[in-house]
Amino acid sequence: MSVRERKERERAGRERLILATARELAEQQGWDAVTTRRLAERIEYSQPVLYSHFRGKREIIGAVALEGAAEMAAALRAAAYAADGPRARVTALARAYLDFAEHNPAVYDAMFLLDGGLAFAEEDTPEPLKDAFAALLETLGEVAGDGVHPGLFTEVFWAALHGLATLARAGRLPPEDTEWRTELLVDRLAMV
C-alpha cells in the first residue's frame, strides 16, 4: 500500500515540477518558447510524460492560470487589507492588480489572454477564478454607488484594469503615466 502512496507522491511532485518549469520558461522567454519538447527536456523526461499529466499544452496553460488566480486573489486581499478606508482600499487594490500583471506577465497571459480551456462566467468556472473575482468584489462592492449592482460594477472596474494592464504591457500606452492613469480611474469609478 505504501508503495502506491510513494508513487502518487512522486507523480504529484513531477506535476508540480512541470508547472513550475512551464511557468519559469514562460516568464523568461514567453509562452511561445514553451514547447512540449523544451519543457520535456527541462524536466528531464520525454515528451509523452507531459501527456500523462495533462491533455496537452492548453491544459498546462490552464493549470498555470489557476495557480496564478489563487496567487492574485491572495495579493489583492493582502493589499486591500493593509489599507484603511474604502478609497484607499480601492487604490491599493488597483495598484496590486496592475503590479501583479506587470511582474507576472506570463501568468497573467495564461489567465486572461491565452486559451487555457477554462470556463469563465459560468457555473462550472473553476474555484480559483471565481475566488479572484470575489477578491475584487469584496473591495469594489462597497464603492459601487447607490443603485448599482456590485457585480456589474466590479466587472466594469476589472475590465478597465485589464485594459490598462494589457495595453501597457503590449507597449500601447506610454509607460510613464501609469500611476496617474490608475488614480484617474479610481477617482472616477469609485463612489467614495
Place this chain on the structure above:
Amino acid sequence: MSVRERKERERAGRERLILATARELAEQQGWDAVTTRRLAERIEYSQPVLYSHFRGKREIIGAVALEGAAEMAAALRAAAYAADGPRARVTALARAYLDFAEHNPAVYDAMFLLDGGLAFAEEDTPEPLKDAFAALLETLGEVAGDGVHPGLFTEVFWAALHGLATLARAGRLPPEDTEWRTELLVDRLAMV
C-alpha cells in the same frame, strides 16, 4: 513604361487579395487557421508569393491591423458625428467601439492582441493607428474634466473599452449586461 505600370497594378491588386483573403479566413476560422499554406491555396498562388509581398505572417497581420484601424477610426467618427451633445457623443462612441470589436473580432485581435510588429505610442507609430486614437480623442477630450489631460483621459477610457471588448469576447463577462456596463462606464468616466 506602361508595361511596368500594368505590372505594378496587378501586383497591388494581388496584395489586396492577400489581405482580404487573410482577413476573411481569420474572421471565419480565427487567426490560427490563417497559415501561409492555406492562404496561398486560397489566393491560388504558391507560398513564396506571399513572401514577395510581406516579410512574413507577422507583417500580414500588421497590414490587416492597419486596414482595421482606418475602418475603426471612420466608424468612430461617424457614430460621434451622428450624436448630439457631448454625453450622447461619448455613449455613441463607446457603443461604436464595442460594436466594431464584436463584429470584427479577427481585425480587432490583429490590432490589439496579436503581434503585428507595429509600434505603438512612439513617434514612428503608423498613421492609421495614431488617427484611430485621434478619433477617440476628438470626442473624449471634451469630457475629460477640469485639470485632466485629455490624452491621459482618452487612454484610460480606451483601456476600459478595450478591457470590456476583450473580456466580453473571450467569454469572461456575461454577455447580457453589455449595454449596462457601457452606460455605467460612460456615466462615471465622462464629466458631462
Place this chain on the structure above:
DNA sequence: ATTCGACCCTAGCGCCGCTAGACAAACGAG
C-alpha cells in the same frame, strides 16, 4: 522464480513558417 502490469522512451505523423534553387515567361538589345 515467474508472471504481469505500470511506466517511460523512441520514433514518427501531419502540420507549421520560411527559403533555396530550378525553371519558364517576358523583356530589351542587336
Place this chain on the structure above:
DNA sequence: CTCGTTTGTCTAGCGGCGCTAGGGTCGAAT
C-alpha cells in the same frame, strides 16, 4: 526575329511544432 537577361513563380525541403502509437524495461505481486 533572335538571343541573352531579367523577372517572376513554383517545387521541394529544412527545422520545429503538438501529439501519439507501439515496444521495451523494470519493479511488484503471486
